[in-house]
Amino acid sequence: MKYLWQRFLLICGVMSWLSVAHADLEIVITEGLDDARPVAVVPFAWQGSTAEPPQDIGNIIARDLERSGRFRPLSLMNLPERPTRAGDVNLSKWRTLGIEAVVVGRITETAPGQYQVGFELVDVFKGKGQGAGNLTLSGGELISGAGNVIEARQHLVQNAGLRMHAHRIADIVYEKLTGVRGAFATYIAYVNVDHSDSRYPFKLYMADSDDYNPRLMAQSREPIMSPAWSRDSKKLAYVSFEGGRSQIVVQELATGNRQTVASFAGINGAPSWSPDGTKMAMTLSYEGNAEVYIYDLATRTTKRITVSSAAETDPMFAPDGKHLYYTSDRGGRPQIYRTHLASGQVERVTFEGTYNSEPRFNGDPNKMVFVNQTDGQYRVSIMDLRTKTMQILTDTQLDQSPTLAPNGSMVIYATIYQGRQMLAAVSTDGRFKARLQARKGEVRAPAWSPFLDF
Numbered sequence: 395m396k397y398l399w400q401r402f403l404l405i406c407g408v409m410s411w412l413s414v415a416h417a418d419l420e421i422v423i424t425e426g427l428d429d430a431r432p433v434a435v436v437p438f439a440w441q442g443s444t445a446e447p448p449q450d451i452g453n454i455i456a457r458d459l460e461r462s463g464r465f466r467p468l469s470l471m472n473l474p475e476r477p478t479r480a481g482d483v484n485l486s487k488w489r490t491l492g493i494e495a496v497v498v499g500r501i502t503e504t505a506p507g508q509y510q511v512g513f514e515l516v517d518v519f520k521g522k523g524q525g526a527g528n529l530t531l532s533g534g535e536l537i538s539g540a541g542n543v544i545e546a547r548q549h550l551v552q553n554a555g556l557r558m559h560a561h562r563i564a565d566i567v568y569e570k571l572t573g574v575r576g577a578f579a580t581y582i583a584y585v586n587v588d589h590s591d592s593r594y595p596f597k598l599y600m601a602d603s604d605d606y607n608p609r610l611m612a613q614s615r616e617p618i619m620s621p622a623w624s625r626d627s628k629k630l631a632y633v634s635f636e637g638g639r640s641q642i643v644v645q646e647l648a649t650g651n652r653q654t655v656a657s658f659a660g661i662n663g664a665p666s667w668s669p670d671g672t673k674m675a676m677t678l679s680y681e682g683n684a685e686v687y688i689y690d691l692a693t694r695t696t697k698r699i700t701v702s703s704a705a706e707t708d709p710m711f712a713p714d715g716k717h718l719y720y721t722s723d724r725g726g727r728p729q730i731y732r733t734h735l736a737s738g739q740v741e742r743v744t745f746e747g748t749y750n751s752e753p754r755f756n757g758d759p760n761k762m763v764f765v766n767q768t769d770g771q772y773r774v775s776i777m778d779l780r781t782k783t784m785q786i787l788t789d790t791q792l793d794q795s796p797t798l799a800p801n802g803s804m805v806i807y808a809t810i811y812q813g814r815q816m817l818a819a820v821s822t823d824g825r826f827k828a829r830l831q832a833r834k835g836e837v838r839a840p841a842w843s844p845f846l847d848f
Contacts, residue, residue: 430466431571433459434488435497437470438513439478442503449556451511451563455497457604458564458578461819462803463826465571468493480514480543488518495544497567504550511559512548515567544570557606562848577799578603581843582806583611583621583630584817586836598632600647603842605830611645612652621841622665630841631655631665631674642676655689656696666710675699675709675718686720686733699733700740710753719743719753719762730764744777746784752795756802761822763787763796763805774807776822787824797842798822806830808838 435456440447459465474487477498488496499513520542545566551559558579565576583600594613598621601608612618616635623630624644631644642656642665656662660679667674674689678696684705687696700706704724711718712732719732730744730753744750749767759779766775766786774788774796790809797806802822809818817830817840830837 430464431495432468432491432493433465433495433497433567433571434468434473434493435459436473436476436478436499438499438501438511440501442501442509443506447501447556448509448553449560451499451501451556451560452497454557454560454604455564455567458561458576459567461604461828462568462576462578463821463828464568464803480516480546483516483518483542485516485518485542493518495567495571497563499563507553509551509553509556510548511551511556511563513546513563514543515545515570517542517544558602561602561604574803575801575845577801577803577842577845579846579848580800581623581627581846582797583623583841583843584837585618585621585839587617587838598630600630611647611650612643619839620664621839622667623841623843624667625669625671625844627843627846631667633663633665642674655691655694660684664708668711669713669715675711675720677707677709686718688718688735699735708752710755713755713757713759719755721751721753730762743779744784745782750775754796754798754805756798756800758802761802763798763822765793765796774805774820776824785824787820787822788818788827790818793818795839797840799842800845806840806842808840 435452437452456467460467468491474491475484477483478500479498483496483498495518496516497513498516499511502510504510549559561579564578568576580603581600582603583598586597586599587595589595594615596614596616596618597610598612598618599608600611611630614634614636619633621630621632628648629644629646631642634641634643640662641654642662643652644655645652655674656676656678658678658680661677661684664677665674672691674691676687676689677684678687683703684707685698686700686706686709687698689696699718702722702724704722706720706722708721709718716736717732717734719730721728722731728749728751729742730750731740731742733740747766747768750764752765754763762777762779764775765772768786771791772793773786774793775784775786777784787805790811792810793807795808804819804821806817806819808815811829815836815838817837819828819830
């Protein structure tokens with residue numbers, strides 16, 4: 395337990411909690427992919443009662459694709475043309491630039507606050523000459539035909555949903571070009587602290603995955619920690635210290651209604667939802683030592699999972715719900731263990747490095763992300779649980795609180811940069827890195843939502 399507390403105090407000692415007025419984060423790409431695929435997103439045509447559309451959908455899509463690290467969108471100044479429909483795309487012009495795919499679209503105001511949004515994703519290199527539905531002009535240039543259209547959709551969207559709809563289009567484009575479901579139409583939650591606000595210095599926000607539309611979910615004069623999304627993304631669990639003692643709270647996002655699910659004597663911390671959403675793993679100490687428990691949300695009963703004289707914390711259900719992973723210093727230093735819930739069998743998982751903690755999963759039960767200490771540096775790492783091979787993903791300092799995109803492509807985590815705490819992102823192959831710098835102050839404790847149902 396000594397090492398867990400040393401880690402906690404070390405992190406707290408270097409944090410300078412400042413305000414984040416709007417929780418806006420500036421994404422700065424620090425390491426991109428040399429083989430990022432060249433694509434283009436043409437500004438969507440607008441037909442409506444105002445000079446400009448309510449949202450620049452094309453720009454939102456392009457920025458989503460860029461921050462995935464997988465794509466390199468062509469700058470607007472270099473677009474060879476600005477078609478609005480697939481049939482107007484001159485393939486020859488795009489092929490000359492090496493562009494693989496082009497997104498074109500339209501926004502039409504159908505009523506006040508209501509819009510028809512349509513788009514097509516065009517494969518520039520599919521087909522040769524007049525094949526695959528292409529049309530050849532007299533000058534020998536190729537115009538896109540039906541055979542080049544990878545995807546075409548249109549939807550009726552309300553004004554408040556335009557930006558999220560742009561993320562949905564980016565998800566579709568990403569999936570069609572990579573075969574992996576996109577994770578742009580998701581949310582992130584995080585905590586900021588502003589001690590200049592003497593009334594409510596601690597605030598919990600949720601925002602779109604690109605940090606637009608930040609919404610204040612909770613505020614307190616006491617700390618807020620460890621936000622965790624329910625599996626349907628309709629609730630957030632987190633640790634509150636209101637009243638001077640820790641408690642685990644579940645808050646409904648739509649109504650703001652809160653329910654305290656754990657307020658035992660001692661530690662109430664590190665909530666984690668089960669895959670089916672009916673239970674929650676957590677760390678409690680009401681029986682004397684910090685141990686891992688499972689709380690049944692229906693019966694409101696707890697079941698103790700670990701029995702040790704050491705400290706056990708950071709519980710996380712495996713995606714199949716059959717194992718529970720957690721951090722324990724029962725071997726003298728913090729390492730990650732797992733317990734088979736049916737048999738109670740315990741197995742140590744990590745062996746490399748002097749410290750391993752905060753196990754995290756997405757839908758892949760064979761890939762675990764966690765924080766590893768090697769040579770005195772705390773860094774986000776990933777392990778293939780089948781081969782037990784570990785890869786350090788980051789080169790930042792004092793990394794903590796990793797959270798995975800629901801498609802497993804990216805990790806957001808808290809770190810220290812130039813003496814300030816901020817969020818950072820890294821792809822799960824370690825090749826793409828970015829800082830998510832708060833324009834004001836510092837942020838911590840990120841939590842990425844599961845996929846959203848629309």
